[in-house]
Amino acid sequence: MRILADAEILRLWEQGQSQHPLDRLLTILLAGLPGKSRQELADLSIGDRDRLLLDFRENHFGEMLQAYGVCPACRARLEFSLETAQLRLGEMPERNGEEFSLTLSGCELTYRLPTSRDLAAAAALADLQEARELVLRRCLVGASQNGTPSSLEDLPEEVVSDLIEALSRQDPQADISLAMHCPECGHLWEILFDIGLFVWTDLMLAARRLVREVHILASAYGWSEAEILSLPPARRQAYLDLVLA
Numbered sequence: 001m002r003i004l005a006d007a008e009i010l011r012l013w014e015q016g017q018s019q020h021p022l023d024r025l026l027t028i029l030l031a032g033l034p035g036k037s038r039q040e041l042a043d044l045s046i047g048d049r050d051r052l053l054l055d056f057r058e059n060h061f062g063e064m065l066q067a068y069g070v071c072p073a074c075r076a077r078l079e080f081s082l083e084t085a086q087l088r089l090g091e092m093p094e095r096n097g098e099e100f101s102l103t104l105s106g107c108e109l110t111y112r113l114p115t116s117r118d119l120a121a122a123a124a125l126a127d128l129q130e131a132r133e134l135v136l137r138r139c140l141v142g143a144s145q146n147g148t149p150s151s152l153e154d155l156p157e158e159v160v161s162d163l164i165e166a167l168s169r170q171d172p173q174a175d176i177s178l179a180m181h182c183p184e185c186g187h188l189w190e191i192l193f194d195i196g197l198f199v200w201t202d203l204m205l206a207a208r209r210l211v212r213e214v215h216i217l218a219s220a221y222g223w224s225e226a227e228i229l230s231l232p233p234a235r236r237q238a239y240l241d242l243v244l245a
């Protein structure tokens with residue numbers, strides 16, 4: 001994963017603002033991995049995508065994450081920190097387009113793992129249940145019942161729930177949940193962790209800080225944005241300290 005210069009961070013922020021969150025994450029990864037195409041990144045399983053987003057986060061903003069949650073029982077606000085290593089479920093080979101099979105109750109299924117493309121298609125649907133079914137239908141490459149071709153709708157419920165379970169078992173990094181404990185009332189619950197949201201928030205904060213630094217130094221010295229962004233961070237900070245002293 002390439003380390004982006006400050007000018008590139010600003011460009012990503014600018015580009016990402018008008019994009020759907022799923023496209024925005026691909027734009028971020030594409031900037032860090034210039035050897036890959038957008039198409040290749042869109043075809044990664046969600047877990048593989050999230051593993052790369054963890055790399056991006058570590059390389060640009062460090063290993064510590066500050067998070068917060070609200071206790072659903074007493075509404076207390078909890079702040080906690082996490083390390084990226086806690087969110088990484090071991091290394092797995094990238095499984096672009098790999099197909100898997102499942103046999104249960106006379107049914108034979110062939111399927112692949114959900115990708116950003118599947119989530120993008122599902123994001124267009126307002127109904128959560130319909131969106132889930134669309135992802136399943138797209139990932140189900142083939143199905144038969146006692147040798148006769150079958151569709152998702154005709155499969156027994158237990159087979160469909162086995163398929164859902166298999167998808168999350170084969171791509172565990174796509175589904176990171178955190179066990180939460182409220183120190184105020186003792187309530188226990190789980191939250192889903194979304195690395196994409198963290199990376200985008202970090203990028204926004206970094207971009208706002210950079211814009212502010214450019215504003216301060218340009219106002220004080222009349223330098224251009226490009227000149228200010230090309231200053232090494234320590235030297236830029238030294239000038240900022242002088243202006244703000």
Ligand SMILES: [Zn+2]
Pocket residue numbers: 071072073074075076182183184185186187
């Ligand atoms: Zn509580």
